[in-house]
Amino acid sequence: YAEAPINLFQGATNLNVLKDLKYSETHEWVSVEGDYATIGISDHAQDHLGYVASVELPEVGQSVSQGNKFGVVVSVKGTTRGINSPVSGEVVEVNDQLSDLPGLVNARPYETGWIIVVKISDSGELNSLMNDEDYSKFCKGEKDKY
Numbered sequence: 001y002a003e004a005p006i007n008l009f010q011g012a013t014n015l016n017v018l019k020d021l022k023y024s025e026t027h028e029w030v031s032v033e034g035d036y037a038t039i040g041i042s043d044h045a046q047d048h049l050g051y052v053a054s055v056e057l058p059e060v061g062q063s064v065s066q067g068n069k070f071g072v073v074v075s076v077k078g079t080t081r082g083i084n085s086p087v088s089g090e091v092v093e094v095n096d097q098l099s100d101l102p103g104l105v106n107a108r109p110y111e112t113g114w115i116i117v118v119k120i121s122d123s124g125e126l127n128s129l130m131n132d133e134d135y136s137k138f139c140k141g142e143k144d145k146y
Contacts, residue, residue, distance in 0.1 A: 036120065037089070093117035
């Protein structure tokens with residue numbers, strides 16, 4: 001059996017929020033290149049989940065809508081979290097590595113831990129997402145509630 005790797009970010013106070021990405025209030029990130037958006041969950045989200053045990057991915061060709069669930073992440077703690085799409089469009093690629101290595105979401109949420117790539121149907125939806133500074137403030141505000 002494989003031992004779960006240690007999540008170095010667990011309980012961290014300075015979680016990564018990358019510039020040049022857009023963020024949703026449900027903690028998904030978007031990296032846009034032309035008409036395509038790569039989507040994943042933020043460092044903040046993976047930290048709250050704990051070690052990811054599995055990721056349910058959509059099918060290539062499936063349509064996704066902004067704010068609607070397209071997949072699920074399950075942590076070893078038994079926490080299940082829906083993954084919402086920050087943009088509408090058609091799924092053109094899924095990160096198949098996550099089937100065997102779901103911990104990539106924890107280890108490198110913005111690099112190898114991406115979840116899907118979508119061909120964007122309405123680029124105007126990007127305007128409703130937060131930039132890195134706004135998202136950092138949003139996360140701090142959430143932390144201050146507890």
